[in-house]
Amino acid sequence: MSKILKIRNVGDYSQWVGHTDTHPQVSVIDYAEVSPVRHCLNNYSVYGIFFHDEANIDLAYGCGKYDYKEGTVICVAPGQIGGKEDNGEVVNLTGWALLFHPDLLQGTALEKHIREYSFFDYRVNEALHMTNEEHDILVSLMRQIKDxxxxxxxxxQDAILVGYIELMLNFCQRFYNRQFIIRKLVNSDMLMKFDQLLRDYYEEKIQLTSGMPTETFL
Structure with missing residues (x-):
């Protein structure tokens, strides 16, 4: 049976990694200050944004897996399960984590539309991979929230924290949109090349001698 750490509040995760919180509903963790840490598979009752500067970890997320590498962002929402089960291994990490409890958002505009951020959806089947510039933006925001x-x-203070969190979420959405557009363009380019190969195949009447095009030809 899997060992699952219940993250009922931000303090549960902070305690696991050895971080001391100054706010009951918001935590910013600089992994360089708490490493080395052990893996944990988490059942979240809070929101979380995680990224490591250097990592190559096979993480669970819902029913799938993320290949968690440098520059990868993982976003979780209450009710979700993610992480890597504790196997006793101790790892050195550099990077950041932001966790915040849903109660922090009560009565705010963000409470009403936080579900609109697509990267919190379990159905997202790929992680966000940041550029160096995007990484620096999120690190800057982490430092400001920590300060x-x-x-x-x-x-x-709570209104200011919610403002920073919303700004970070908006940047993450921008980065996801950028990645989606790039992926869409790449896929479109591949379809065009595929279509041209088929056109050339039939225009040169190769099918008369070789039959229908095979996977080897394509």
Whole structure:
């Protein structure tokens, strides 16, 4: 039976990796400050955004797998399961994690439309792979949220944190859209080449001597 860590709040994950939180509903973790850490397969009741600067880990996500490499972003939502089951291995990681509890969003505009961010959907069958520029943007936002968390709590802090989180989510959506467009263009280019191969095959009447085109020819 799989060992699953229940992440009921941000503190559950922080405790696992050895991080101390300053806010009950938001956590920003710089893995370089807590490594080495052990793997964990998590059942989330919080939202999370994770990326490692150097990683080559086969992670579970829902019923599928992610090949988690450098520059890969994993986004999870409450009710989802993801990670890698603890096998006793200790690994050194560099990168960042942002976790926030749904209660933080109560009464905000983000609460109403957070489900619209496509990358939280289990049906997304590929991870987000960042460019160097995109990586630097997310790291900058992580640092800003971390800096805000270290300030004394006041009446505006939660609103500021939600603002930063929404900004990060919007950037992630932009990056996903960019990746989708590139993938669509690549697929379109492949279809055009495939179509041209078939046209040439029949125009040169190769089918009369070789029969129908095979996978080897294509």
């Amino acid at each position: 805000e968390l270290q300030k004394k709590h006041d009446a505006l």
